[in-house]
Amino acid sequence: MKSNESSLSFTTSYKGITNVLANDIGVSQAFDPSLEKNPKLPIISAKAIWDTGATTSMITKALAKKLKLKPISKTTVNGVNHSSLEDTYLVNVFLPNKVLIHHVRTPQCDKLSGGFDFLIGMDVISSGDLSISHAGGKTKMSFRFPSLGGIDYVVESRKETARRKILSKVNRSSPSKGTRLKGKEKRKKQKLKKKKN
Structure with missing residues (x-):
């Protein structure tokens, strides 16, 4: 998993306090932007949820099908009441403000609650710095990649x-x-x- 360091960070401000951190993102088949400047690959818009309780990012079967992804391996996905062996793909994730993280390994799942298409897990979150604040009764989330320092x-x-x-x-x-x-x-x-x- 790597980043396109031409843009490193973005901030999302919500109208009030929220308990769901979400963004509109883009997802494509994996490619290296340093080698392929203008790849002819479709970037599909998707609704993503940030989940610090998930060890890995995940993609729905429907979105994987739209992108015509080819599995690179199988991964055991553990749910609340069951576990299953699922296809795993490599994708590029386009976050807001042109923050690009490429070659993210993502197992697929049938569906995500809330109608989301993609789940951003700790594999992505732990590679950067994520801060969440609620000053003035409004949630603000800021993310930068790669990590540049801590907040204390x-x-x-x-x-x-x-x-x-x-x-x-x-x-x-x-x-x-x-x-x-x-x-x-x-x-x-x-x-x-x-x-x-």
């Missing part, structure tokens, strides 16, 4: 606390605008008194 909210919180302490000390040690104005007025009055005397 504890470290961020400590830095913010230290910054606020410094600002608080500066504000206490510096005279306020009102105090400075009063000082100027006092000096003016003193000068006027001296002139009168």
Whole structure:
């Protein structure tokens, strides 16, 4: 599994809080973009769901049929109540903002709940950085590939606390605008008194 590093990241903002992370993506037969600039392969639009609980990405039989994929091997797929031996394919996944991940191994499944065509599992997610936030009552998901560094909210919180302490000390040690104005007025009055005397 590799990436086209001409574009590395994308962000999806949702209208409110969501418990389903989904994107419209493109899927094609596998090819190496560094070797094939304009391959004559159809890229089919698909609805994808992100699933951190899935170890591998998956494609529905219907989408695999549309793409005319040829299996490269068999994979045992474990479901909630059963397991089955399924055809496995190599595909290219076109994420939003032209983020391309090619040669993704994907077993097929009969269907995905919610009407999705493709499931993005931890095989893809763990190769990059995924962050999810819910500030202002709106879910925002951001993904970049490959991984460039981690996010540590504890470290961020400590830095913010230290910054606020410094600002608080500066504000206490510096005279306020009102105090400075009063000082100027006092000096003016003193000068006027001296002139009168």
